[in-house]
Amino acid sequence: MSALNKNLIVLATLSCILVLVNTQSVHRRFEYKYSFKPPYLAQKDGSVPFWEYGGNAIASGESVRLAPSMRSQKGAIWAKNPLTFDWWEVDIMFKVTGRGRIGADGLAFWYTTQRGDYTGEVFGSSDRWNGLAIIFDSFDNDNKHNNPYIMAVLNDGTKVFDHKSDGSQQLLSGCLRDFRNKPFPPRARVEYYLNTLTVYFHNGMTNNEADYELCFRAENVVLPRGGYFGLSAATGGLADDHDVIHLLTTSLHTTQQQGGQQISADEQQKLDREYQEYQQKLEQQKDQYRKDHPDEMKDKDGEFDDWFESDGQREFRQIWQGVMTLQDSLREVNKKVDEVIGKQTNSLSLLSAVYSHTQGQPIAPAQPGQPPAQMPALPIGRHDWDGLVANNQLMINTIAELKGFIIEIARKSDALIAASGAGAGAAGAGAINPQFLAEMRDSIHQLKTTVAGVAQRMSNVPQVVQQPLSSCPDISCVSLTGLLVVVAAQLTLMFFYAVYKERKEAQAKKFF
Known part of the structure; x- marks a missing residue:
């Protein structure tokens, strides 16, 4: 009985610990130093705050084009600062568009201990990386008809990526999703929390921001601390435009962490000072742009009203689209019904006219025990x-x-x-x-x-x-x-x- 009691106590303790861990609230904080988004994504000099890009990448006020739709192009953008928190969530909005039926090669999201190259061998970045790569592969190298494909690949700095097999023997997990030439920009949400890697994907078929679906989830994933975020893309014999519209980073903290790693007061003041300087610089550039383009700028309060729509506007637009679709369908059905009714009416009138001009006698009712009288043959064709x-x-x-x-x-x-x-x-x-x-x-x-x-x-x-339906036997016509x-x-x-x-x-x- 004593051994059984000990086992019960151990199980109860483990259950309490699991419940306590699962019920911990997650604190989220937006990290602007590891993010970029429009408008004013790039400054006047073409630089992106807190980021560096190179190769064939081009930054504008609305997006970062990592690789243009030309052959053998490579480009990448990397964060300047390493991460200061353990758990994070990254939301990536991108577009991969091209005129071809298939595209190449793809783009990748990186979390590595060192920043990679801007013209590397693996989708524009360096091979033998140490960390995580989320690869959006659009070209089918192994000819297994399993692309476009989203996959996660871990590397400890010693492995060479196998391009011939599309990394099928090296991937951690993945899913088959098409992200090329969509009506709205696709989105990927990469979450790394408590050694669990989860990737959600938005296929870009709707403008609803909540239409995410689970791509894959992998547990017991250990990533090195203090890594760098990066994005890269490359083209080959075929080419697509690889555009990244925004990358939004959110740090995740448990209750015990108290906001993640603690920083000193001097470091906090330094970060606050850098943020204030960045905000002042941004406001000065906005004011200068308003002075140079007075006709293109709106009032300050409603400057970005056209960029977003409210929930009521989105719901009204979806309802209106559904009503218009139903109206078009009803119009087509009404047209088909009118055609059928017209054909039936025409057929009935023709049959009535033909049988009214038949030469035979009216059809007599069938006698008991005899089959019903048959319909007379048509006199004309x-x-x-x-x-x-x-x-x-x-x-x-x-x-x-x-x-x-x-x-x-x-x-x-x-x-x-x-x-x-x-x-x-x-x-x-x-x-x-x-x-x-x-x-x-x-x-x-x-x-x-x-x-x-x-x-x-x-x-x-x-x-x-040829033969008249009726004749005039007794009088001259x-x-x-x-x-x-x-x-x-x-x-x-x-x-x-x-x-x-x-x-x-x-x-x-x-x-x-």
């Missing part, structure tokens, strides 16, 4: 039916034109009769207005021309249906052309009769 529809449409249009012309003739005849009556009363009983005769002659000629045109169009219509000619002749006679009657009435009134 598809081509004949299209021709018949076109012929009917031409007849409808022609009749509409003739109707409008007859209405116009009736209106003109009324006006001419009124004008001729007034002229006859002024000129005498036997006088005839010449204008009235000319207009009447033109109207008759136009009527003849219209009737002839109608007859010509009707005669040119092709005979689509009259053609449409003859019918139109008879109607036109009757209208002409009625017109002349009306004119003659009006003239007689006018003469009789004048005589009395």
Whole structure:
């Protein structure tokens, strides 16, 4: 029983220690001396505060281009000061863009005991490094189709990086993620806390800063203290633009550390003095830029309002994009439904017209014990039916034109009769207005021309249906052309009769 009690006491003690360690709060502090970000990332002279860059790297006010999209380019940027804290978190925003389907070679984040070269052999930095490298490899050297790839490689200063196998035998851990040519800059968050290395990755498909996913986590990782941060990139036969937009460093401290390693009061005053000088220098450069570019600068309060959006604006923009997408989808669905309804209506009208012109008798109901009557065969084909529809449409249009012309003739005849009556009363009983005769002659000629045109169009219509749908067995059929000619002749006679009657009435009134 005594041995069991001792084991229980040991287990309880270990449990308490684990709970105490896990419940320790983490204090975070932004480290400006190990960070850079836009705007004003680089000074007027091209330098980056607290950092040094070289090789083919170019620093601007918005980003640091480590390697441009040209062949065999290498560049790097390194922090001037070593780290003074044990645990840290680094947030890197970068862009790797190129016109090719694949790119090369990639970029790397470094934590090493010594600053590396600016034109080294391993992604722009030195080989045989002592520390950690987070490599964003975009070229598939081993032809295993496993790139772009993110991997962590540890080195004690004696190992040579194996480029042919993409370091597959040397990596600590990694994940397959595509970071080239994204609509938004991808981001990587590297956290080293209590000997645990964790890498999160933002794929750049959205502008939401919280869209991180776990790439890998490795425990029992021991890194040397007092190392340097660095970033490097390189191109080969293929080339991409390798841009780093910001690198933000945060120191992590446990409760027992009390803010990390303690520094003396003189060192603290020195750091504060350097920070104040840097702030004054930055403000002077801002004021000078405002004086030199008065039209491009906004007021001081809203100087950087356009750089960021609030949570409400981002949520409203996402909702608006979703609504617009739904509206486009509904519009497409509505269009497709209208097409289907139109096709169904057309098909039903064609079937109704065809069965209404069939030569057989109506379909009789099926007798008991007999199969249902079959639908009669179509009397004409598809081509004949299209021709018949076109012929009917031409007849409808022609009749509409003739109707409008007859209405116009009736209106003109009324006006001419009124004008001729007034002229006859002024000129005498036997006088005839010449204008009235000319207009009447033109109207008759136009009527003849219209009737002839109608007859010509009707005669040119092709005979689509070879066999008529119905015949006239007992009476002789009259053609449409003859019918139109008879109607036109009757209208002409009625017109002349009306004119003659009006003239007689006018003469009789004048005589009395």
